[in-house]
Amino acid sequence: MSFNSFGKIFNITTFGESHGEGIGCIIDGVPAGLKIDKDFIQSELDRRKPGKSKYETGRKEEDEVKILSGVFEGISTGTPIGLFIKNTNQKSKDYENIKDIFRPAHADFTYFHKYGLRDYRGGGRSSARETAARVASGAIAKILLKEIGIKVLSGIYAIADIKANEIDFSYAKTNIIYSLDKKIQEKQLKLIEQCKKEHDSVGGVALVKIKKSPIGLGEPIYYKLDGILAEAMMGINGVKGVEIGDGIKASEKKGTYNNDEIDKNGFLSNHSGGILGGISNGEDINIKVYFKPTPSIFKPQKTINKNNENAICELKGRHDPCIAIRGSIVAEAMAAIVMADMLLLNMGRRLDNIKKIYNG
Numbered sequence: 427m428s429f430n431s432f433g434k435i436f437n438i439t440t441f442g443e444s445h446g447e448g449i450g451c452i453i454d455g456v457p458a459g460l461k462i463d464k465d466f467i468q469s470e471l472d473r474r475k476p477g478k479s480k481y482e483t484g485r486k487e488e489d490e491v492k493i494l495s496g497v498f499e500g501i502s503t504g505t506p507i508g509l510f511i512k513n514t515n516q517k518s519k520d521y522e523n524i525k526d527i528f529r530p531a532h533a534d535f536t537y538f539h540k541y542g543l544r545d546y547r548g549g550g551r552s553s554a555r556e557t558a559a560r561v562a563s564g565a566i567a568k569i570l571l572k573e574i575g576i577k578v579l580s581g582i583y584a585i586a587d588i589k590a591n592e593i594d595f596s597y598a599k600t601n602i603i604y605s606l607d608k609k610i611q612e613k614q615l616k617l618i619e620q621c622k623k624e625h626d627s628v629g630g631v632a633l634v635k636i637k638k639s640p641i642g643l644g645e646p647i648y649y650k651l652d653g654i655l656a657e658a659m660m661g662i663n664g665v666k667g668v669e670i671g672d673g674i675k676a677s678e679k680k681g682t683y684n685n686d687e688i689d690k691n692g693f694l695s696n697h698s699g700g701i702l703g704g705i706s707n708g709e710d711i712n713i714k715v716y717f718k719p720t721p722s723i724f725k726p727q728k729t730i731n732k733n734n735e736n737a738i739c740e741l742k743g744r745h746d747p748c749i750a751i752r753g754s755i756v757a758e759a760m761a762a763i764v765m766a767d768m769l770l771l772n773m774g775r776r777l778d779n780i781k782k783i784y785n786g
Contacts, residue, residue, distance in 0.1 A: 444553030458504030531721030564759020580758035630750025650704025671699025
């Protein structure tokens with residue numbers, strides 16, 4: 427079995443390592459006849475790419491995407507779309523001193539014990555470098571979703587305990603950390619900078635909003651929309667929690683508050699986050715994604731080596747002081763991939779819709 431793939435119909439398979447030749451993806455299930463905008467794919471990768479500011483890793487990658495297959499004269503052919511992104515700025519020597527030890531809070535320990543070996547250069551396959559392929563796949567999903575008006579947005583809701591009071595996705599597009607609230611952005615920036623100066627890191631929360639979702643997306647019982655969205659988010663490097671709608675707060679409320687009442691004009695509130703019974707209800711889908719602090723910090727830490735002997739981990743290299751910033755773009759991409767898959771899965775659920783497709 428392969429566990430490097432995601433999705434039922436709109437299916438992505440990613441490949442590559444942090445310090446290998448490059449990374450890429452195969453996207454299967456894209457309908458023929460879709461206009462593929464390469465510039466848009468590149469613009470999405472540019473949002474995620476490293477090295478844009480002092481608030482991110484110093485590794486500078488252009489992340490230039492190359493379309494290998496599945497597109498002819500700018501149009502999808504209905505066959506698998508292959509995308510490739512070359513690695514150009516690896517510094518493998520930065521990892522020589524940790525090749526025999528396990529970095530705390532990384533996947534080094536578990537990968538080594540699962541496979542009996544590991545690529546110590548940046549974590550190999552476990553590196554967040556792989557997420558560029560997900561963003562490229564998400565760009566293709568967004569192109570598909572645009573055909574029916576679904577929009578997927580994201581931004582930074584919180585850095586540590588500095589939380590947004592106002593949500594402005596338009597503003598999030600204009601600032602370097604994608605903050606949703608201009609009134610607290612400066613505080614968030616200062617905290618990230620302080621952590622970086624102290625050779626430490628900080629966690630954060632991304633907010634993803636899916637707008638104009640049609641009613642009916644989601645496949646009960648074991649492929650519910652909220653369940654797969656949560657799975658998609660938890661599969662992103664560094665994510666430790668996901669909330670949909672009111673999330674944890676719902677457990678603190680009474681039903682009289684939490685229930686979304688309905689009248690002839692629609693829902694009167696949206697505590698459910700746009701999903702009922704695992705199926706979209708037409709309201710905005712709201713997802714909070716919780717990222718842990720970057721585990722790569724530049725302070726001596728206790729660990730062990732491959733021989734189970736005590737050791738000290740002292741990292742070199744270039745790392746994000748807050749992975750939530752670029753992680754928010756990955757979360758947005760994964761949400762788009764889920765929605766594209768659910769949209770295609772839903773096409774054959776009603777006989778009248780099938781007749782419309784085949785009888786015009």
